[in-house]
Amino acid sequence: LTINTDGSYSFAPVLNFNGTVPQVTYTVSDGTNTANSTLDITVNPINDAPVAVNDNYTTNEDTSVTLTPLTGDSDVDGDTLTITSINGTALTPGTLQTITVPNGIVTVTSGGAISFAPTANYNGSSTFAYVISDGNGETATANQIIT
Template sequence: TATANQIIEVTAVNDAPVAVDDSYSVAEEGTVTLTPLDLDSDLDGDILTIVSINGIPLTPGTAQTINVLNGTVSVSDTGVITFTGDTDFNGTVIFPYVITDGTDTATADQIIEVTPVNDAPVAVDDNYTVSEESTVILTPLDLDSDIDGDILSIVSINGTLLTPGTEQVITTPNGTVNIDAAGVITFTPSDNYNGTETFAYVITDGTATATANQIIEVTGVNDVPVAVDDSYSVAEEGTVTLTPLDLDSD
């Protein structure tokens, strides 16, 4: 008998890298650092690099800005990758990235949960016109808004806190604000006042507040003059000068 060996040379072939989805969480309008390669691997131990993000090829050593749906990805010249959501956006952002081991590529997603934060309401000045000694209904919330859709309420008028469901009378520099139990707000200028009356009010969305002004133009009206009796004394057959207007006023 005789014995010999079968010698088989198994030549290496490249194994494609494995890309794994990455998940992150960031507050609305905040910024988060992305680390796409953290969970990725290569069976052959090859060094992995990122080829593209959201279809945009990366250029090593060059700062880049990449637009994605509902946000922006920034890549620094040193390779640091960050994501910032669009203004007032909250929800889930997903975009792909591609890696390579120098030969083969693989694709996975960056998944970013953008959590909502409260946006402060926007209060806008309101303008009214009313005649002297008349009353006007005020509607402070008419022009105000809240991007989150929160219900707005009035916290205070001219520094006085409001109590819902309670009648209140608030003094302003040149008039009076009356609030009935149903929340109807009226302004009455002081007697004989005409000019511009301005006072602040504060609103809330339940969390944040905003301040604006109620601006009321009080137009003048003619006031009836006041005539006052005049008294004189004169000797019999004498003469006296009369001055009827001396005590009268307007």
């Protein structure tokens, strides 16, 4: 809290702080008289974007692998994260979907389980993006990397 000589003040909370700041009692004087008062500050919360991180998996040729994209992803606000798209294809919750990605197919079951099946006889890497949402308008993008 900074109180300026003209009586104005500024307050810069630490990153992601919200809530009530402890009350400040202050005294002003004109050289003859004094007056006491208090200052109450409340910092309202804002929605912060989630953080998505790249995930790495290893599988053998012609062998599917289960993907867990939300592992390691986070939201400082504690919002529930959901995957909204894979490789540019929007996901529809509760629906079986197959999505073509580089060098394979991603399957999303109606229950939300996700797997990657490499193209037959392919060995090498496959990388594709996914987008997460915090349900409050913020999103983040990261990659699934399979070798």
